[in-house]
Amino acid sequence: MGFFELNHITNVFGISGLLQVISLFGLLLLLSKAAQYYLHRQWLLKCLEQFPSTPSHWLFGNLIKDQDLQQTLLWVEKFPTTCSKWFWGNNPSVMIYDPDYMKLILGRSDPKPIKSYGFFVPWIGYGLLLLEGKKWFQHRRMLTPAFHYDILKPYVGIMADSVHVMLDKWEQLAGQDSPLEICQHVSLMTMETIMKCAFSYQGSVQLNDCGNFRSYVEAVEELTHRVHSRARTAFHQSNIIYNLSSSGRAFHRACRVAHEHTDRMISMRKAELENEGELEKVKKKRRLDFLDILLLAKMQDGKSLSDEDLRAEVDTFMFEGHDTTASGLSWIFYALATHPEHQQRCREEVQSILGDGTAVTWDHLDQMPYTTMCIKEALRLYPPVPAIARELSTPVTFPDGRSLPKGFMVSLSFYGLHHNPRLWPNPEVFDPSRFAPNAARHSHAFLPFSGGARNCIGKQFAMNELKVAVALTLLRFELLSDPTRVPVLVQRSVLKSKNGIYLRLKKLK
Numbered sequence: 001m002g003f004f005e006l007n008h009i010t011n012v013f014g015i016s017g018l019l020q021v022i023s024l025f026g027l028l029l030l031l032s033k034a035a036q037y038y039l040h041r042q043w044l045l046k047c048l049e050q051f052p053s054t055p056s057h058w059l060f061g062n063l064i065k066d067q068d069l070q071q072t073l074l075w076v077e078k079f080p081t082t083c084s085k086w087f088w089g090n091n092p093s094v095m096i097y098d099p100d101y102m103k104l105i106l107g108r109s110d111p112k113p114i115k116s117y118g119f120f121v122p123w124i125g126y127g128l129l130l131l132e133g134k135k136w137f138q139h140r141r142m143l144t145p146a147f148h149y150d151i152l153k154p155y156v157g158i159m160a161d162s163v164h165v166m167l168d169k170w171e172q173l174a175g176q177d178s179p180l181e182i183c184q185h186v187s188l189m190t191m192e193t194i195m196k197c198a199f200s201y202q203g204s205v206q207l208n209d210c211g212n213f214r215s216y217v218e219a220v221e222e223l224t225h226r227v228h229s230r231a232r233t234a235f236h237q238s239n240i241i242y243n244l245s246s247s248g249r250a251f252h253r254a255c256r257v258a259h260e261h262t263d264r265m266i267s268m269r270k271a272e273l274e275n276e277g278e279l280e281k282v283k284k285k286r287r288l289d290f291l292d293i294l295l296l297a298k299m300q301d302g303k304s305l306s307d308e309d310l311r312a313e314v315d316t317f318m319f320e321g322h323d324t325t326a327s328g329l330s331w332i333f334y335a336l337a338t339h340p341e342h343q344q345r346c347r348e349e350v351q352s353i354l355g356d357g358t359a360v361t362w363d364h365l366d367q368m369p370y371t372t373m374c375i376k377e378a379l380r381l382y383p384p385v386p387a388i389a390r391e392l393s394t395p396v397t398f399p400d401g402r403s404l405p406k407g408f409m410v411s412l413s414f415y416g417l418h419h420n421p422r423l424w425p426n427p428e429v430f431d432p433s434r435f436a437p438n439a440a441r442h443s444h445a446f447l448p449f450s451g452g453a454r455n456c457i458g459k460q461f462a463m464n465e466l467k468v469a470v471a472l473t474l475l476r477f478e479l480l481s482d483p484t485r486v487p488v489l490v491q492r493s494v495l496k497s498k499n500g501i502y503l504r505l506k507k508l509k
């Protein structure tokens with residue numbers, strides 16, 4: 001409103017009259033917003049009529065801080081196939097944990113909801129995890145060769161070296177006879193592996209010079225925690241409010257640490273590639289690792305991969321490539337420590353193929369069926385990615401006839417699926433025989449790496465790393481649990497323990 005118009009209104013109404021008009025407008029606006037909110041809520045409740053739920057607060061929903069997994073177990077027990085849950089305000093989602101429902105949703109191409117995945121953007125940008133549509137397809141096609149069998153094969157030796165560095169450190173620490181918190185060690189080890197395999201990093205992440213890497217690993221811990229809690233906090237939805245809050249500031253501080261790390265990796269590799277000579281020479285000389293593919297795609301056609309796209313892919317793979325595997329491996333160690341009889345059976349199997357374990361190769365990885373069964377059973381009990389989400393781009397009708405309109409958020413709970421007693425009798429019992437070669441199960445009953453077109457691109461890489469790490473560890477240590485410190489599971493972007501995972505390590509003769 002211009003100065004003269006305002007002056008004119010003031011002359012007509014006087015100052016107090018003007019204030020009354022403004023208040024009236026404000027009130028009308030508020031009432032119309034409240035009416036919109038109410039009507040929208042009524043519509044949501046109508047859509048959710050067929051989906052059971054526990055009572056929820058109109059503003060704070062029905063999530064209890066750090067109790068998502070425990071709540072999921074109760075819901076899975078109480079409501080077969082699915083239930084609705086409210087985050088905050090008018091923000092519900094339908095949580096599914098039934099294999100037919102999973103199959104239906106994973107077979108569609110609904111996008112990832114901006115309300116939850118969008119909070120990752122300032123950190124990992126639009127890399128493969130967050131991209132959608134044509135650009136996602138192009139990037140997926142470009143990066144798939146980096147996970148080809150021929151590329152993965154020699155990684156087994158690199159993985160074994162990283163594991164041995166961790167085990168050497170454990171050997172020194174094991175002498176202290178107090179339980180060891182393993183998650184930090186495992187994270188640095190998986191970080192070293194991804195750095196060496198995907199980014200051709202030559203140095204050591206786990207030894208003396210690990211300061212930068214440790215701060216990166218800590219930043220990732222902070223970021224996954226912040227993203228998770230932001231999605232659950234009503235007052236943190238607006239960027240302006242969030243960025244001004246202490247949580248928002250901590251998030252951006254951690255983002256800067258993570259970006260400094262990835263920028264360093266990109267410039268180091270760029271410099272190395274320049275030294276190695278022109279493009280053709282590099283291509284002939286070396287196998288193309290993940291970062292080479294990205295850098296060369298950029299060099300061949302400057303427009304095809306912007307600096308922003310490159311950084312996003314590096315940030316995405318740096319995070320996805322180490323944090324998920326670290327979570328998986330830490331929980332596998334915990335599962336084996338709490339089930340010594342299975343641990344011993346795996347050890348005997350590994351001893352029979354590897355002897356002293358100095359040379360583990362690709363061919364060995366197919367020869368440890370019992371160890372693989374135990375790894376899968378641990379991934380069932382402790383899925384490293386407990387849940388993902390999709391926003392329906394078209395209406396959906398589930399196999400039992402219930403339906404949801406376009407725009408609804410569906411949360412796919414792998415934790416719920418893997419603990420569903422209708423699929424897995426006595427779901428809390430660690431029973432590797434569930435994965436015996438002849439055991440029958442629904443194609444979508446076990447989904448640690450998700451499924452469909454947007455499944456995990458690093459699945460084979462991760463399974464290899466888990467097998468190498470478990471095999472080599474069992475040859476050198478007996479893993480014992482610490483009954484005084486039982487881990488408390490919490491859902492972040494990956495599955496974590498609130499109080500760490502403490503194990504006693506007994507060096508084997």
Ligand code: HEM
Pocket residue numbers: 112128129130140316317320321322324325328383384385388389448449450453454455456457458459461462
């Ligand atoms: C035990 C280890 C791992 C588990 C359990 C795991 C699990 C998953 C899951 C559940 C998804 C689907 C995410 C969604 O739809 O929102 C996913 C996607 C993805 N994972 Fe993994 N992952 C693991 C290891 C890795 C590794 C080692 C890498 C890279 C080297 C990786 C890279 C990715 C990428 C880039 C995506 C996005 C794929 C796309 O949308 O096209 N993951 N992962």
